[in-house]
Amino acid sequence: xADPNRxxxxxxxxxxxxxxxxxxxxxxxxxxxxxxxxxxFLGDALLGFVIxxxxxxxxxxxxxxxxxxxxxxxxxxxxxxxxxRTLALGDYLRLDPGALRSGGHARDSVLSDALEALIGxxxxxxxxxxxxxxxxxxxxxxxxxxxxxxxxxxxxTRLQEWLQARRRxxxxxxxxxxxGEQHAQRFQVRCRLADEERSCIGDGSSRRRAEQQSAExxxxxLIEQEEA
Amino acid sequence: xADPNRxxxxxxxxxxxxxxxxxxxxxxxxxxxxxxxxxxFLGDALLGFVIxxxxxxxxxxxxxxxxxxxxxxxxxxxxxxxxxRTLALGDYLRLDPGALRSGGHARDSVLSDALEALIGxxxxxxxxxxxxxxxxxxxxxxxxxxxxxxxxxxxxTRLQEWLQARRRxxxxxxxxxxxGEQHAQRFQVRCRLADEERSCIGDGSSRRRAEQQSAExxxxxLIEQEEA
Numbered sequence: 001x002a003d004p005n006r007x008x009x010x011x012x013x014x015x016x017x018x019x020x021x022x023x024x025x026x027x028x029x030x031x032x033x034x035x036x037x038x039x040x041f042l043g044d045a046l047l048g049f050v051i052x053x054x055x056x057x058x059x060x061x062x063x064x065x066x067x068x069x070x071x072x073x074x075x076x077x078x079x080x081x082x083x084x085r086t087l088a089l090g091d092y093l094r095l096d097p098g099a100l101r102s103g104g105h106a107r108d109s110v111l112s113d114a115l116e117a118l119i120g121x122x123x124x125x126x127x128x129x130x131x132x133x134x135x136x137x138x139x140x141x142x143x144x145x146x147x148x149x150x151x152x153x154x155x156x157t158r159l160q161e162w163l164q165a166r167r168r169x170x171x172x173x174x175x176x177x178x179x180g181e182q183h184a185q186r187f188q189v190r191c192r193l194a195d196e197e198r199s200c201i202g203d204g205s206s207r208r209r210a211e212q213q214s215a216e217x218x219x220x221x222l223i224e225q226e227e228a
Numbered sequence: 229x230a231d232p233n234r235x236x237x238x239x240x241x242x243x244x245x246x247x248x249x250x251x252x253x254x255x256x257x258x259x260x261x262x263x264x265x266x267x268x269f270l271g272d273a274l275l276g277f278v279i280x281x282x283x284x285x286x287x288x289x290x291x292x293x294x295x296x297x298x299x300x301x302x303x304x305x306x307x308x309x310x311x312x313r314t315l316a317l318g319d320y321l322r323l324d325p326g327a328l329r330s331g332g333h334a335r336d337s338v339l340s341d342a343l344e345a346l347i348g349x350x351x352x353x354x355x356x357x358x359x360x361x362x363x364x365x366x367x368x369x370x371x372x373x374x375x376x377x378x379x380x381x382x383x384x385t386r387l388q389e390w391l392q393a394r395r396r397x398x399x400x401x402x403x404x405x406x407x408g409e410q411h412a413q414r415f416q417v418r419c420r421l422a423d424e425e426r427s428c429i430g431d432g433s434s435r436r437r438a439e440q441q442s443a444e445x446x447x448x449x450l451i452e453q454e455e456a
Contacts, residue, residue: 037292038284045280049273056270064265128356 002091008122011087011134016125023094025121028110030096036117043120050135051075058147065220069158072223074142080112083138089114155216159191162219169195171218173211176201191218230319236350239315239362244353251322253349256338258324264345271348278363279303286375293448298374300451302367308340311366317342383444387419390447397423399446401439404429419446 004022005015016022025043029035051074055067062070073079084090090105093114104110115138123131136143153161160170177188187207191214192199200221202214232250233243244250253271257263279302283295290298301307312318318333321342332338343366351359364371381389388398405416415435419442420427428449430442 038290038295041292041295042277042280042284045273045277049270049277052270052273056266062266064269067266067269 002088004092007087007089007092007118011118011137012122012126012130016122018125021121021125022118025117026089026092026114027094028096028099028104028114030099030104031094036114039117039120039124040113041120042123043116043118046123046131047075047116047119047135050132051139054136054139054143058143063216065216068220069223070146073146074139077108077112079142080115081108083142084111084115087115087138089118155212155219159215159219159222162222163193168193171215173214175207175210189214191215193218230316232320235315235317235320235346239346239365240350240354240358244350246353249349249353250346253345254317254320254342255322256324256327256332256342258327258332259322264342267345267348267352268341269348270351271344271346274351274359275303275344275347275363278360279367282364282367282371286371291444293444296448297451301374302370305336305340307370308343309336311370312339312343315343315366317346383440383447387443387447387450390450391421396421399443401442403435403438417442419443421446 004026005019008014008016008022021039024034025036025039027035029037048071051071052067055062055070055074059067059070089111093105093110095104095110099105119131119135122134163170172192172194174190174192175187176190178185179188180186185205187204187210189202189204189207189210190199191202191211198218198221200214200217202210202212202217204210204213232254233247236242236244236250249267252262253264253267255263257265276299279299280295283290283298283302287295287298317339321333321338323332323338327333347359347363350362391398400420400422402418402420403415404418406413407416408414413433415432415438417430417432417435417438418427419430419439426446426449428442428445430438430440430445432438432441
């Protein structure tokens with residue numbers, strides 16, 4: 001196993017106060033009762049918050065739903081495992097010999113959990129400002145990507161792409177109510193996924209706006225369900 | 229509407245730098261496009277993190293699953309609305325006149341969202357340390373309660389109480405495997421809920437430990453599902 005102090009130095013520019021805490025963050029539960037599960041709980045929460053703040057700053061016009069979706073793209077098992085691999089985190093992990101032999105140090109879930117635990121440990125060791133800097137640093141590329149990727153794409157397009165990527169059938173939109181006077185009409189649209197009997201309602205001052213809103217709600221639900 | 233600066237003063241002992249930011253946190257989406265939805269996104273994440281840290285400190289032996297459950301008891305719509313009411317947050321809210329007349333300022337969801345948005349605004353206005361202090365202060369009673377409530381209760385008892393509170397039938401436990409030599413046996417137990425065909429497996433060095441583990445996993449899944 002490589003020296004965990006070196007890993008921390010490469011991330012924050014100095015050694016940790018407590019090497020033991022960093023070692024705990026790098027210890028999979030297979031290796032014993034003092035492992036990284038509790039630190040992962042802390043790091044996961046800190047990561048969610050720091051990414052929330054940076055998205056709030058970078059997307060001053062994004063809705064809450066849009067921010068939630070962007071965060072889900074950045075903070076999920078696969079994305080975290082990818083970052084963990086660029087840090088060669090697998091070289092620093094402590095696993096039970098059996099788990100190690102079966103390639104546990106290379107599994108997405110193990111890497112992603114360890115990265116979150118490391119974030120939690122650096123927070124406890126160095127405080128909020130340092131942990132936040134470290135998160136921003138390791139997320140630099142991913143943040144640049146999320147900023148560019150779907151710039152300008154509307155919710156209907158994003159929902160369609162999300163479904164196509166999963167080889168699912170496309171949504172159907174249907175106007176279910178038009179209310180209000182001629183000059184101030186409101187449209188209600190139902191967005192429906194035939195393949196799982198799921199639907200949700202959007203509302204807006206035009207059919208198009210109501211459709212976009214229903215697509216946004218649908219996409220948020222689908223992403224939350226996938227993350228759960 | 230009461231003076232939002234007074235509210236902030238009562239929470240952090242000084243006036244905010246930006247009254248406009250606090251006013252935004254207290255503005256429901258019914259009142260216009262500059263509302264508290266984005267600040268709520270930020271405050272929700274910060275709250276989840278601060279409560280994670282305090283639970284980690286107060287329950288040094290709790291598992292990740294146990295910490296997750298305790299946090300879900302503290303941070304949910306009803307609990308946040310209760311705290312918002314002790315702060316008389318409803319008196320400071322800006323809503324559309326129609327929403328106000330129909331009692332919107334007293335609804336759990338409106339109060340809970342506004343409290344989260346206020347936490348986000350105080351963070352942006354005053355920084356991490358101040359926002360954390362404010363959270364710990366408004367959560368003092370709730371944290372004391374969660375510490376006492378189920379002190380000493382084991383996972384099987386908590387699962388049973390959770391199911392009973394929802395008038396559901398009780399779980400069945402069944403040993404499905406015993407492995408290992410006589411002196412180092414491992415037990416696998418299945419915990420099954422007949423009323424929704426859900427089951428999960430626990431493992432341990434005794435039948436009792438395996439049952440407790442299966443109950444803990446089951447309870448975590450049920451709570452996560454209910455929260456989703």
